[in-house]
Amino acid sequence: MTMETLNIALPKGRLGEKVYELFQAAGYDCPALLEPNRKLIFENEAAAVRYFWAKPSDVAIYVERGAADIGVAGKDILMEYTPDVYELLDLGLGRCRMCVAGFAGFRDDGARTLRVATKFPNITRDYYAAQSRPIDIIHLNGSIELAPIVGLSDVIVDIVETGKTLLENGLAPLAEVAPISARLIANKARFKFVGERIDTLCRRIAAIREQECSK
């Protein structure tokens, strides 16, 4: 019996390339993926896998809606959009932190509604709701660090990788909201029919990650 093809959505960019290397090492290679062309979908019939690149924030939508059986998405996206998918593996790639940041030494005395600028309104709302802190969310789409500098907000909630951008602008991480890394996700319905293949893939990738971490 022929194996059913597994549809895999990868996030475009550096993280996606690293993820593909991991999949390749686990035996799910697809040489066409690295060819310089404008194709959108890449298939290796022998390995029964079909890959496509998607905008990182869209990967979870492709998986939730079943256009992809599995995919790789950042924990920030999963926390923000809470897609109804299985989160099967922490790939440990693209590690960073979701942080509250502001001017170093900023003190929230609780006397006023806190103005928070962010690309992640849901994560921000949940974080401050857990602390019973009233906030005014200012939803921005980019250059979040600018907000406190020009007085648009008191603090920001954003992803911090090295903290260099913050530092260069006189800002600093004030509190960690959550650690972030790339996660392997699966469509729940498809998992009922190709679950064994997905489990095997997860086991192989987890073994490679363990080897890499123990080096």
Added chain:
Amino acid sequence: MTGTIPPAEQLAAQLRALYQRYGFKHYRVSKFEEYDLYARNKRFLTSPHILTFSDTNGRLMALKPDITLSIINNTRDDDRTRKVWYTENVYRVPRGGSGFQEIMQAGLEMLGAVDLYAMGEVLMLAARSLEAVSPRYVLELSHMGILTGVLDTLAVPAGAAEAILAAFEAKNAHGLASVCAGAGVDAADAALLERLCRLSGPARSAVKKLLALPLPPAAKQAAVELDQLTGLLTLFGPYNATVDLSLINDTDYYNGLLFRGYVDGVAAPVLTGGRYDSLIHRMGKRGGAIGFAVYLNELERFLAQPAAQDVDTLLVYGPGDDPAAVIAAVQAEIAQGRTVRAQLAGGTAVTYGRCIRPDGKEMT
């Protein structure tokens, strides 16, 4: 033949016949209900959004986002057991959607004395409902009593319990381990939770594995019930069921057996159901309750292949043609089992298999 009864309606008719064979009675509900019913049970609903309007007497009404709540609300609290089925439209925002949709669903509910046989029968009807859609289906079973039975012995803070449930539902074993570590759950209990989270597979073998685990008494009792039910289901005939304990639901409403149905080719569950005694008790009624809904809207795309053409035959006649000849030609096509559209030359454009004149001659 082009243009027969839509497949979703055919399926609804098949399900109706199936439920009636087992003595379930038709239940009709109106399209709206007092808003208060849903406001009090908002977490039972799959979406918090409700379409509301004011009635002539000023009461706030809602277009039904759910049928189960209405059936319970409109059922008298007595010792009688009710078995009902319905096919109704509900109005809600689907998960991931950005606006209200009219969603057609069929389902059944049993209220009153719900024993092992009753649960087995409902499960069997769920399996047969899925079978009516496609032979490639999976009925996934779980039991709320297993996870709650374990969690009750751990005495973790409410926030941590919520995080454990969320990780469990996402099969997020790494997240589960981290929440357990943060909440001070001891290693053996954390390992048990992780094994339960990963436990899935064909029903009978998965239940066997489940019974071999060191479960606390309440969880064990739930596992035994799942064992009895999967055994009972076998007696009804062949079925395709799996057990997956990551299937959970709100503990304030659901207290026992839970199940979901999937069909290969549809990216979302097409059937959900379970035992919801806690809900009817919250609504001040006695007894037990079990039921399920089949989401016919999820199946629309799966069942209906796009029609290649609007009609099989286009019959074109002119102003001078004898109407009797047109009638005869139309009836001849119908008698052949073909769909036919008769129209004056130059009428609305449709796609068709062949085009004829009233004398039967084909036109190009």
